[in-house]
Amino acid sequence: MSKLSAGRKTSSSKLTSWVEPSFGDLFSGSGLNSFRLKKGERVKPGEQGEPWVDKHSPSSQADLAVHKKKIEEVENWLKSHLDVRPETKGGAILLLTGPSGCGKTATLRVLTQELGCRVQEWSNPTMTSEFRTEESFRDTFDPSSRFNGFHGVSQTAEFQEFLLRANKYGRLQMLGDGLTSGRKVILVEDLPNQFYRQPASLHDILRRFVRTCRCPLVFIVSDCLSGSSSSRHLFPRDLQEELGVWNISFNPVAPTSTMKVLSRIVTQEAARSGGRVAVPDKAALDLLCAGSSGDIRSAINSLQFSSLTGSSLDTRVWPGKKGKSLPSVSRGLSRGKGKSKTSRSSDTLDCSPAIGGKDASLFLFRALGKILYCKRESCTSPEGPSLPAHLSEHQRDTLLVDPEAVVEKSHMSGELFNLYLQQNYLDFFSEMEDVARASEYLSDSDFLTAEWTSRSTMREYGSSVATRGLIHSNSARARADSQTSVGFKPLHKPHWLLVSKKYRENCQAAQCLFTSYCLTPLSLQTELLPYLAQLTNPMRNQAQIAFMQDVGHLPLRKYPGRLKLEALTDKDPGTLDEDSEEEGPAVSAPGPEEPEDPAQPCSQGPGSDLPASQPQPTTSQALLEEEEMLIEEYDSD
Amino acid sequence: MSLWVDKYRPTSLGKLDYHKEQANQLKNLVQCGDFPHLLVYGPSGAGKKTRIMCLLRELYGPGVEKLRIEHQSITAPSKKKIEINSIASNYHLEVNASDAGNSDRVVIQELIKTVAQSQQIQWSSKRNRGDAGVSVDTVVLLTEVDRLTKDAQHALRRTMEKYMSTCRLILCCNSTSKVIGPIRSRCLAVRVPLPSTEEVCSVLNSVCRKEGLLLPGELAKRIAEKSGRNLRKALLMCEACRVQQYPFSAEQDIPDTDWEVYLKETANAIVSQQSPQRLLEVRARLYELLTHCIPPEIIIKGLVAELLSNCDGHLKAEVAQAAAHYEHRLQLGNKAIYHLEAFVAKFMAVYKKFMEDGLDAMMF
Structure with missing residues (x-):
């Protein structure tokens, strides 16, 4: 099907050159081209309104804005897996991940072109593909059989068949095809939707693929912050291990490379089109760079948009350009190497451009780092207002981060973000005094969001109090020049969610298992259970014994070993799914993963758990036997 | 073999070991086969429940001692299912409604309604048989009333009036300060003090x-x-x-519970060193206590007691004030660890400053 679409596209691109549309001057041809079926493939350059992304799509490794090392890595993989003998074990899988617009697809296309192999790409079929030919149409709606109505094939099945065919059959020798080598790469960028819902079906297909197939298969998956479609959901670690999936993760394009590409395009376009293209100046380019946050595709798109609209619109499109961006640029130029720093500061200082500004988002790891390391700007103007002497300990240099923006960009609720901060802040403090103040701010923040009726309003204030409080109270990092490097500190996931869950579960289990003692939870947990653990009192059932061993005893060692620190990794999306804890102290029904199934001891069968209840020192055994009758027939005596 | 606590629990008002006068009064109270709603309060371990069970036995005879555990599920108007355990005999029903957390209001209303209404049917049949002078047919025993939400307490007040004719309530709690006035005034309050x-x-x-x-x-x-x-x-x-150890000796150690020992060690850890790293260790210990079902309020209480005994007299007021502050936060807030940790950090800071000042004073 890729062949067909490719064929159709070439014809369509030819058409545009043969027939000049009558509205050509209106859309200047861009209308047709924007309906192209596949992105990234080069069409004859020269059309006026063609997106610059395609027009200037890289054709050699030198053009790529991706880091050299990454290109090399992909190239090595391709080289080592393209020329595998068919009889040896084949079916290697490469997984390219990274944020959108960081050049994953471009890299692959350039490399395959250079290596002289063909890319066969899967594209999700639409329903119309069923009726491509007369014959299949007739097959589908066969009037002779009434029941054989519309039969569709599921996307999953089609995908599987595509893999099989792409693997088995070479390309037809077409006239004029330059390439004769049978080398090819299967590319999947557009996964069938079904796989997002059931990753297991994808895994099955991949397992089969690895067993039987010969040519390399490349998946390109964009990182995203929502949980379900992320690459770690589709390709979990264990699967990657099992199938030998090689994962190469791309970083956002560096601002310097983006700048290079943008200025190259600008000069080319300016040379080509005389005065029609308004060339944005250096400052505007810088702003574009910052606004795109490493997405080169969006950077080029907005470059085209901003330069095509003509100079009259220019001032409106860039509000405040003169005021804000110029100094940052001059600084960036003077510092040379420090450009990345300036661009970061300019995007946090919130002068995002009116167009082309991509919503910048931060991964949790970076967001936490921003708060905890709290970069400050050295105070350049000493004549600014300073605090009076008795408050001088609160004097701080200007912050380079905007805490509220950081929390917002981290895509988490403020409360959860606070938990992460609470888990990690201690490593960054050295003075006890500061810690006391910081922890008080955290406590304040929790207090602010305590009442559920006002929580939605207070949430933002709460996170603001916590983040700003943490930053302010760290007096060791109050000055830009005194900010000694604390070095890399590993960040960890908060324990609290786990602990509070365990606390609730254990409390519930205790109440279920020891109902017969008729005690309030408080005295049960602090008096009865601990002493029961010390007594040799035989307990009635296994669950109680297990529970006692787990909960009744505390490890009286110096360092508790129960809690393992779970390190937070670079791209971790945060535990969004454990949010349910936010609901407040509502006690829910016992979850399915209760350690000791509470339903069993609680059921009121002729249970062995009844007798120990308090007011009956009488013979409990006899009571057990007649218990069943007692319930119904008691009023007869 | 049951625990001594259960084995030797007195079962009738006459056999109670202490507060005999009160026992006599209770006996007189139920003499006529009826009694008002009761609010029994007093510290933990004073024998409130024992007294209540004795009272019920006085009223209904040994039948109340045949208990069964019932597992009830109640559907809230919002279609949420609430599971709750109750202990019942043919004459009474014991419920801890605060187990249901925020939904305790629904539990109170539904449970008492079902009990009171179903008893009405039996009531007439029993009347005909002329049961021995007992005119109250069922008693609902609510424990931990002070932990009920305000909503639930107001619901309770309404329910109390409505079903006064068929059932009696006995409320049991540690302190009346968290019980709303209308309930207190509808009940006969019985205080059970600790034994000497x-x-x-x-x-x-x-x-x-x-x-x-x-x-x-x-x-x-x-x-x-x-x-x-x-x-x-x-x-x-x-x-x-x-x-x-048996035979007992007069000097033998009285075993502490594990968590008390652990808490003591934690307090020692706090006093012996004050640094962020130590706070990290203390936090881990707090988590450990929490996972062993020790409620945060108990933890902070125990910590304060230990820390106060360890620190100088000058600091006591400040530490106690900080403790009160964070204990209050603990009650209002969501996540206990913030407040526990803030208290520990505060203590560490105060204590460290005090020690350093003291050291400076020694130098000069």
Whole structure:
């Protein structure tokens, strides 16, 4: 099907050159081209309104804005897996991940072109593909059989068949095809939707693929912050291990490379089109760079948009350009190497451009780092207002981060973000005094969001109090020049969610298992259970014994070993799914993963758990036997 | 083999070991087969429940001692299912509605309604048989009333009036300060104070005698003091002593619970060093206590007690104030660890500053 679409596209691109549309001057041809079926493939350059992304799509490794090392890595993989003998074990899988617009697809296309192999790409079929030919149409709606109505094939099945065919059959020798080598790469960028819902079906297909197939298969998956479609959901670690999936993760394009590409395009376009293209100046380019946050595709798109609209619109499109961006640029130029720093500061200082500004988002790891390391700007103007002497300990240099923006960009609720901060802040403090103040701010923040009726309003204030409080109270990092490097500190996931869950579960289990003692939870947990653990009192059932061993005893060692620190990794999306804890102290029904199934001891069968209840020192055994009758027939005596 | 606490629990008002006058009054109260709603309050381990069960037995006879555990599920108007355990005999139903958390209002309303209405049917049949002069048919015993939400307490007040004719409520709690006024005024309040040390000793002695053990008076006194006159705790301690060593000696160690020892160690860790790293360790210990079902309020209380005994008199006021502040936060807030940690950090900062100042003063 890729062949067909490719064929159709070439014809369509030819058409545009043969027939000049009558509205050509209106859309200047861009209308047709924007309906192209596949992105990234080069069409004859020269059309006026063609997106610059395609027009200037890289054709050699030198053009790529991706880091050299990454290109090399992909190239090595391709080289080592393209020329595998068919009889040896084949079916290697490469997984390219990274944020959108960081050049994953471009890299692959350039490399395959250079290596002289063909890319066969899967594209999700639409329903119309069923009726491509007369014959299949007739097959589908066969009037002779009434029941054989519309039969569709599921996307999953089609995908599987595509893999099989792409693997088995070479390309037809077409006239004029330059390439004769049978080398090819299967590319999947557009996964069938079904796989997002059931990753297991994808895994099955991949397992089969690895067993039987010969040519390399490349998946390109964009990182995203929502949980379900992320690459770690589709390709979990264990699967990657099992199938030998090689994962190469791309970083956002560096601002310097983006700048290079943008200025190259600008000069080319300016040379080509005389005065029609308004060339944005250096400052505007810088702003574009910052606004795109490493997405080169969006950077080029907005470059085209901003330069095509003509100079009259220019001032409106860039509000405040003169005021804000110029100094940052001059600084960036003077510092040379420090450009990345300036661009970061300019995007946090919130002068995002009116167009082309991509919503910048931060991964949790970076967001936490921003708060905890709290970069400050050295105070350049000493004549600014300073605090009076008795408050001088609160004097701080200007912050380079905007805490509220950081929390917002981290895509988490403020409360959860606070938990992460609470888990990690201690490593960054050295003075006890500061810690006391910081922890008080955290406590304040929790207090602010305590009442559920006002929580939605207070949430933002709460996170603001916590983040700003943490930053302010760290007096060791109050000055830009005194900010000694604390070095890399590993960040960890908060324990609290786990602990509070365990606390609730254990409390519930205790109440279920020891109902017969008729005690309030408080005295049960602090008096009865601990002493029961010390007594040799035989307990009635296994669950109680297990529970006692787990909960009744505390490890009286110096360092508790129960809690393992779970390190937070670079791209971790945060535990969004454990949010349910936010609901407040509502006690829910016992979850399915209760350690000791509470339903069993609680059921009121002729249970062995009844007798120990308090007011009956009488013979409990006899009571057990007649218990069943007692319930119904008691009023007869 | 059941615990001594359960084994030697008195079952009739006449057999109670202490507060005999009150027992007599209660006996007179139910003489006529009826009684008003009761609000029984007093500290933990004073014998509230024992007294209530005795009262019920006085009223209904030994039938109340045949208990069964019922597992009830109640559907809230919002279609949420609430599971709750209750303990029931044919005459009474014991529920801890605060188990249901925020949905306790629904539990109170539904449960009492079902009980009161279903009893009405039996009521007529029983009347015909002329049951021995008992005019109240069912008693609902609500424990931990002070932990109910305000919503639930208001619902309770309404329910109390509505079903006054068929059922009686006995409310049981530690302190009346969290019970709303309307409920307090609708009930006859019965305060059960803690037994005196001598009374605890005599109970311990009598229990040991029944077990055939010899308990030295010295040890009994020490147990009584250590338990804080909490009779339940005292009996459990005594039994633990028995497991630890018999025959008893007057000087033997009285076993502490694990969590108390652990808490003490935690307090020592706080006092011995004040640094962020130490706070990290303390946090891990707090988590450990929480996972072992020790409620945060108890933790902070225990910590304060330990820390206060360890620090200088000048600091006591400040530390106590900080503790009160964070304990209040703890009650209002969502996540206990913030407040526990803030208290520990505050103590560390205060203590460290005090020690450093003291050191400076020594230098000069």
